[in-house]
Amino acid sequence: MKSDRLERMRRWQQRYVDEGKYPGSSLLIRRRGEEQYFHAAGLRNIEEDLPFTRDTLVRLYSMTKPVTSVAVMYLLEQGLFHLDAPVSDFLPEFKDMQALVPGAVRISQTRPCTAPTLHQLLTHTSGLSYPFNPGVLPEAMAKEDLLFKPDHGTLAAMVTRLAGLPLAFEPGSRWEYSVSTDVLGRVAEVVSGKPLGRLLQEVIFEPLGMAETGFQPTSGAGNRFASLYTPLAGDAMALNSAETGTGSLRLTDSYPQSPFWQSEMHSGGGGLIGTIDDYMAFTEMLRCRGRSQDGFIISPQTADFMMQNHLVGDIASMGPQSFAEQPMEGMGFGLGGAVVLNPARARCPGSAGDFSWGGIASTFFWVDRQFDVSVVFFTQLAPSSSYPARPELKALVHGAIAE
Template sequence: MLTAVQKPESLGFSSKRLQLITDWMQRYVDGGKLPGAQTVIARGGKIAYARSVGLRDIEKKAIWGDDTMARFYSMTKPVTSVALMMLYEKGLFHLDDPVEAFIPAFKDMQVLRAQARSIEDTEPAKSRITIHNLLTHMSGMTYGFNLGVLGNHYEAAKMDFGPRGGTLESEIDRLAQMPLLFDPGTRWNYGVSTDVAGRLVEIISGQDLKSYFHENIFGPLGMVDTDFGVPKEKLGRYAAAYGADEKGGIKVLDPAEESVFKMEKVVCYSGGGGIISTASDYLKFAEMIRRRGAFEGGRLLGPRTVDFMTSNHLDGDLARYGQPVFSEVSFVGVGFGLGGWVMLEPALSQMMGSPGDFGWGGMASTVFWVDPVEDMTVLFLTQFIPSSFYPLRKELRALVYQALVD
């Protein structure tokens, strides 16, 4: 798919200006800040730009190529959200249904008191967690890397839905015993909500999440290299993951051959961060969103369902809900849909974009978005943790939009 690159000018891009993206990626690699990187831009379903630079594995001197497999982490969340909404279209639940109707362990939840100093300082929740709360990250759940009493508790308890933890069912049962950060529906907070959504997919469909994804999303879209892990025969294409070292360079955090995502070791199918994929595969998923649920062989979602998902489901922007910045990106002028951000006002966000562009990123500094105004899909891959270390996403937005000349 990535080899069918069109002449950029035929799609409204300047070849000279697109070269700035290649130069940008190369600077990060040459500067020892990233191992390798890849950017793909499509407009109207045709690829205008597809380049990769650097290495997928520094130790092996292995080139980052079109078939490189990478950790997509939280870019799993839009996939899980689509999976759940496919069941929604069958009339199997309502978005305002309480989660406890499907997972009774979430009944009678406790919430941390304001200024709580311990995990025991709680009071009964004033509202029940709904499925809509999960999809919009307004459930009161959090992540271990978030600051505070609850985040610290998650970290100590390894409540991260890692591939080698317990099964998704057993991890959700553990999560339900922990308090919430706030009353459901009152605030926005990035957390493990989508992992609970993944468990709902299992309960409502009667299939484990891996099987449901393959049968209903990966298979129909032709995503042949996407899964909750890397099989042995594909480890030769799998990238290592890196982070910053003490000298301003990079070090290996998860070597490909010993990765925690080796298929035979994976026991938890994390709907919030578990998939391994390639640029070519994930572009098919993103293009399905751009085409409002359609793909070459048929349709996953109705167009109005996709419109609904990619609309802002908050009363205002994310900054209004106490989240002015997330992973180096401003959330002023940015809302949230079902599974991803929604750009509301680019000028307020101080980032290039279009009203209504929708997407999300992952912990290893990956990102994608779909721009309905420009009829454009953008995908960026690297394998550097954490995603907030460099302003890659803001820089990429400027580079992509400056290259549009028509």
């Protein structure tokens, strides 16, 4: 990668800080396994003037989803289930499911449907949703505060509450970003007989040396745990009623008082905290087709299977009505992350087959196996739709690749 072009990234990171868009950020790039670029800019905590550093811990939010999905595939390789199995085989509360009828305006307007399969949960075609999406089901979820927050009790109890609501649509008929991966996390607990945090620790974190990743900040993390900011006047997660605030960096979760310190919730869809080097270890494992330092987390064939498009076309062709962390045109979806089908249709530089996902605090990662590149970007600003940082970053990285 061209050093003078890598310098553009340093200026880009600093510009976002200087313009008051991000409090700070870190960016790590590896190519063919070798580090090509690392830089941290700005602050992890504005109030205390603490710099964003390489060992800063951040809320990964939805970048938890690919991690949980790999753990599910690890269990699949043990022969413990198949992907067309209905979730009710493992979580009986999902038996006798109902789905909203097309055009429903009330949560009571339903008809019987099948329970989602594990594959539909992995691909966000399950009929589940998120409270911040538009629609009847999201409104009901918001009313009952079904968002799997760290102070919302246990995963088992939250999943049971979720199962009491109907689905937004018949499983398999549409794509909608959802709490599906949280439900998968509960399935993983039932199948393995272990809390999700312990399963991830044993199966992924320890083999990859991810010593500072978990559902709570690690012991001794202290003020290395970054604070979270938002440009919105209200709840940073309330995308349906988002109102721009008077300041671009309003504090919304201060590290000393963060509920993550006492988190009971093992949210497989959004609960992990970690450092950039830890997440790069996970990203590199995907680039290397499941390989860890001492063997394989999942087989190369399973890793390839995960990073293929599992939809009938791109996301846009499946009638989405939801928020998403990625473009929808020219983008497919694998098991736990998005897959570039056509960079031109996605209107963003990249390679067909790029596998990626992000978090609502504007974090982002992708794997480009055509050019053997892994990229992890960290900041802490919610929501991630605030600025077009992700396509800008992809353009910067592709502009620096010398072939």
